Every structure is written in structure tokens, then in C-alpha cells.
Amino acid sequence: MDSTHSGSIEALKALIEVRGLKQIKVGLFDIDGAMVGKYMARDKFLAALDGGFGFCDVVFGWDLADKLYDNTRLTGWGKGYGDADIRLLPASWREMPLEDNMILVQGEVSGRLECLCPRGVLRRLLQRVAALGFSVKAGFEYEFLVADEDHAALQAKRYRDPRPLGSGAAGYSVLRNSVNTEFYRGLLTLCDEMNMPIEGLHEETGPGALEAALCCSEALAAADNAALFKTFAKVMAQKQGRMVSFMAKWNENHAGQGGHIHISLLHKDGSNAFFDPALPHGISQLQRHFIGGLQRHMRDITATAAPTINSFRRLVPGYWAPTQALWGVDNRTVALRAIPGSAKSQRVEYRLPGADANPYLALAGALAAGFAGIAAQTEPEAPISANGYQFEAPAHLQLPHTLRDAAQALRASAVARDWLGDDFVEHYAATREWEEREFQRYVTDWELQRYFEAI
Numbered sequence: 001m002d003s004t005h006s007g008s009i010e011a012l013k014a015l016i017e018v019r020g021l022k023q024i025k026v027g028l029f030d031i032d033g034a035m036v037g038k039y040m041a042r043d044k045f046l047a048a049l050d051g052g053f054g055f056c057d058v059v060f061g062w063d064l065a066d067k068l069y070d071n072t073r074l075t076g077w078g079k080g081y082g083d084a085d086i087r088l089l090p091a092s093w094r095e096m097p098l099e100d101n102m103i104l105v106q107g108e109v110s111g112r113l114e115c116l117c118p119r120g121v122l123r124r125l126l127q128r129v130a131a132l133g134f135s136v137k138a139g140f141e142y143e144f145l146v147a148d149e150d151h152a153a154l155q156a157k158r159y160r161d162p163r164p165l166g167s168g169a170a171g172y173s174v175l176r177n178s179v180n181t182e183f184y185r186g187l188l189t190l191c192d193e194m195n196m197p198i199e200g201l202h203e204e205t206g207p208g209a210l211e212a213a214l215c216c217s218e219a220l221a222a223a224d225n226a227a228l229f230k231t232f233a234k235v236m237a238q239k240q241g242r243m244v245s246f247m248a249k250w251n252e253n254h255a256g257q258g259g260h261i262h263i264s265l266l267h268k269d270g271s272n273a274f275f276d277p278a279l280p281h282g283i284s285q286l287q288r289h290f291i292g293g294l295q296r297h298m299r300d301i302t303a304t305a306a307p308t309i310n311s312f313r314r315l316v317p318g319y320w321a322p323t324q325a326l327w328g329v330d331n332r333t334v335a336l337r338a339i340p341g342s343a344k345s346q347r348v349e350y351r352l353p354g355a356d357a358n359p360y361l362a363l364a365g366a367l368a369a370g371f372a373g374i375a376a377q378t379e380p381e382a383p384i385s386a387n388g389y390q391f392e393a394p395a396h397l398q399l400p401h402t403l404r405d406a407a408q409a410l411r412a413s414a415v416a417r418d419w420l421g422d423d424f425v426e427h428y429a430a431t432r433e434w435e436e437r438e439f440q441r442y443v444t445d446w447e448l449q450r451y452f453e454a455i
Contacts, residue, residue, distance in 0.1 A: 008090035009049050012105070015093070016042065019101060028086060028107040029118055030059050031431055032307065033358030035231045037107075045105075049090060052110065054083030060109075060116050060427075063434060071430045074113060074423060085111035092224065097193040098235060106224065115423040118360035119223070125364050125419055126219055129371065134273060135266045137347075138363055139199070139216035140226035142355050143257040144233070145250055146183060146208045150241040162250070164208025165242065171205035183240065187212070190236050196225035206254040216262065219363060226259075226359035248306070248354035249313035256314025256321050257355040261363055262339070263370070264347040265290065275346035281329050282340050291327050291336055291348060292380040293373015294366060295397065298325035298335060298352065300413035302399050303406035303432050304365030305353035309439045312402060314354050317389040322351050324393040326384045333388035335399075352399075361428075368419030403439075407432035 016024065024045045027037025036059045040048065047053075061075035062068050069076060086107040096102035109117035129136060147154060147162035154162055165183060170176045177184050184201060191198045191214075200213040212233075214225050230246055237244040249256040265273040265286070276284035306312060314321045322335035329338050337349040348370075353362040372378075384391055400406040410416050411429040420428075 012090040025104045029227050052087045055086045057084040069434050084109050084113045094194050115421050122360045122364040136219035137264045138219045138222040139262040141213045141260040143211045145245045147243040167207050169205045170203050173203045176203045223359045246355035248311045248356045255319045259353040259355040259357050261350045262347050272343045272346050275343045289374045289377050290370040292378035294369045295325045295380050297369035297415050299409050300416050301365035301369050303410045304361040305357050308356050311354050325397040326388045328384040334384050372415040404436040
């Protein structure tokens with residue numbers, strides 16, 4: 001145990017003592033980015049700070065509906081659903097303003113199943129990046145729906161036709177954010193008090209559509225904030241009798257919901273590795289290679305950015321979501337938007353991820369592809385300066401059209417295996433294949449309306 005970790009433990013113990021806490025909330029994030037956890041009694045928590053604790057590994061062996069996978073190797077009936085080892089991260093503690101005097105402490109998987117932990121996948125990748133002489137800064141943007149109905153009402157009608165918080169197209173509307181201050185100000189305050197501040201929050205185009213840009217920070221902290229934001233925005237909404245959804249596409253008549261990631265690399269001296277004032281648009285050779293790698297290998301990592309059946313409903317032309325691995329300078333119709341700026345602001349916006357993506361995995365996938373490009377000095381294709389939807393990209397820049405195809409591309413990717421790990425790639429691909437199989441068992445409303453009488 002290093003001195004920093006030890007110091008964090010002592011500081012957290014002192015906080016618990018001062019507050020007189022009898023329980024502490026602990027949580028970690030699963031493959032789908034859902035937070036799982038429990039309340040832990042004070043004495044057990046203090047012991048776990050030093051020695052960790054066990055948590056049933058079923059959380060890596062079932063899907064979003066708690067149905068058990070039948071196609072995974074590292075967890076399943078054949079492994080007996082034993083405990084995964086969890087180490088607590090004392091420096092991660094956060095206030096729980098929606099629960100008086102409570103705090104939250106994150107955990108991370110260690111030991112046998114560490115290879116499957118999304119946070120661990122990103123952390124190990126960033127350690128490798130640090131050994132190459134770089135650090136990563138990231139900022140997450142989320143588009144999401146706010147439904148002005150409570151959970152019971154929406155569940156009773158199977159989430160069909162939710163009543164949005166506001167109607168019609170009202171992008172950037174001050175009228176809307178001034179009327180709905182209870183939600184807006186509540187979310188801003190919550191994020192400040194939980195130390196995951198929002199840089200900008202505004203109405204998006206479409207009923208009940210909002211966008212939150214979280215403040216940029218060191219990559220692992222940024223992913224932590226993103227994952228916690230998705231969890232506790234939902235908690236706050238339900239406490240207000242509302243619901244928030246990060247589903248990639250909740251209605252075919254409206255644009256989907258993105259989870260864009262802004263990425264920049266720093267040298268050890270803190271300077272921006274993406275910025276070279278002597279080159280066009282300030283795009284350094286290293287940034288070009290990063291873009292080249294992300295463009296070349298985007299197909300491989302699509303499953304980390306589009307992890308559900310519904311993800312692919314968003315990836316259609318003309319709805320502000322990319323359909324091909326194209327790039328451009330300050331162009332929002334392509335997957336990679338190079339944003340010219342200064343030594344402080346030069347970056348890449350990765351626009352493929354939906355709001356439904358696990359932030360740890362979406363960022364890890366992007367960095368894996370980008371650093372593969374840096375290693376191979378991959379030059380990107382010519383940038384797109386016009387409407388990217390009207391450009392027919394060559395076959396190697398076409399993205400998978402289904403979750404199953406995305407899973408196969410991930411499994412076959414040498415880059416993904418190198419940077420994310422063989423065990424993770426095999427497990428994650430299997431879980432996406434399972435998701436596709438589950439979907440194929442059901443008959444949709446569209447099929448009934450189209451075929452019941454006509455065929």
C-alpha cells in the first residue's frame with residue numbers, strides 16, 4: 001500500500017468518525033455501466049478499507065434484466081457464482097446530498113475477475129499510456145430525455161409515449177430552462193455537491209431533450225464522473241416524480257441521444273500533445289496519427305460505443321449521429337470532429353458513443369484505437385468539410401450495422417485484444433451476442449403492424 005492510499009484511508013476514517021456514520025454506501029460499475037452496491041455497516045466498511053470485501057460475481061454474469069448469461073467463461077453456473085474481490089477506493093468518496101449525511105465510496109474489482117472490471121480496463125490502459133509519456137484529459141457530453149411522469153406510470157404503460165418535460169423543438173431555449181428550474185437547478189446543485197460539476201446544461205432539439213457537458217478532467221476521474229452522473233441524474237429525477245433516460249433512441253421521430261467524448265493528450269510537462277501552431281488548424285502530427293488510428297479501428301471498437309440493440313437505431317443518416325468512420329475539422333456530421341484551438345483547448349470530439357455507452361469502455365475503446373494509430377503512425381483519410389452523410393466511405397470505414405456484427409468485429413480485433421485484454425474482449429463480445437439473441441426471441445410492434453394482415 002502506497003503512502004497516498006494509506007493517507008486517503010486515514011482521512012476517510014477520520015471523516016466517518018467526525019460524522020458519526022453508522023453505514024456507508026459502496027458501489028461499483030458493471031459491464032453495462034450500471035452501478036451496483038450496498039449499504040455497509042461501519043465496522044465492516046472500516047475492515048474492508050484495509051482488506052477489501054467480497055461481492056457476488058453474478059453482477060458480471062447477468063444482463064440488464066438480471067438474466068444469467070449462458071455463454072460466458074469467467075463467470076457463470078460452471079464457476080458457482082462465487083465472490084469477486086473488491087478493493088475500495090478511499091479517495092473516491094462523495095457526498096450523497098439526496099441522503100442526509102450519507103457518503104458514497106466507489107470500489108473496483110481485483111483478483112480473478114479484475115480483467116472484466118470496466119474501470120480497471122480503463123485504469124490499466126491509462127497506466128500504459130503514462131509509461132509512453134502521456135496523460136489523457138477527457139470531457140463527456142450527454143444528451144438525455146426528461147420524462148415528466150413517475151416511474152410507476154411509465155412502467156404501467158411499458159414506457160410507451162412518455163410525457164416529456166416540455167414539448168416541441170426548443171433547442172437552447174431559455175424559456176424552457178427558466179420554466180423548469182426545479183429540475184435544472186436541482187441537477188446543477190446535485191452535481192456540484194457530488195464533485196462532478198457541469199460545464200453547460202441546456203435544452204436540446206426535441207421534446208424533453210437536454211444536454212449536459214461535464215467539466216473536463218483527468219481521464220479516469222472524467223469517466224467516474226460520467227458514470228456517476230448517469231446514475232444520480234436518474235435518482236434525482238425519480239425523487240421529483242420524473243424519469244431520465246439515456247437510451248440511445250427512444251422515439252424514431254426524434255434525434256438520438258449521444259454520449260460524445262472530448263479527448264486531448266498531454267506530454268509529461270503538461271503541454272498539449274495535439275497542438276502545433278506551425279501546422280494547419282494547429283493539428284499536430286501526433287493528433288493526426290491519433291485520429292488516423294481511431295478512424296482505422298473505429299469498426300473494431302464500435303461495440304464499446306454502441307453497446308445495445310437500440311444503439312443502432314441512433315446511427316442513421318441525418319440525425320446528428322455518425323454512420324461512417326469519417327473525420328473533419330469542426331464538422332459535426334462526421335464521427336471525429338477535430339476542434340482547433342489553443343495549447344489549452346485543442347482536442348478531438350469522438351461522436352460515435354451513444355448516451356447508453358458505458359463511459360469507461362467508450363473512452364478505453366477510443367484510446368486503444370487512437371494509440372494504435374500513434375504507434376503505427378497511421379495517417380487519416382482526407383478530412384470531410386461538407387455533409388458527411390452525403391459521402392460514401394470505402395468499405396474499411398463503414399461501421400457495423402448491428403450489435404452482433406459489432407461484437408464480431410471486437411472479437412476479431414488485434415488492437416482491442418492488445419489494449420483491452422483477451423479476457424475482457426471475449427467476455428464483452430459474448431455479452432453483446434447474448435443481448436442480440438435475447439432480442440431475436442421477441443416480436444416487435446413494428447412486425448405486427450407490418451406483417452400480421454398483409455403477409
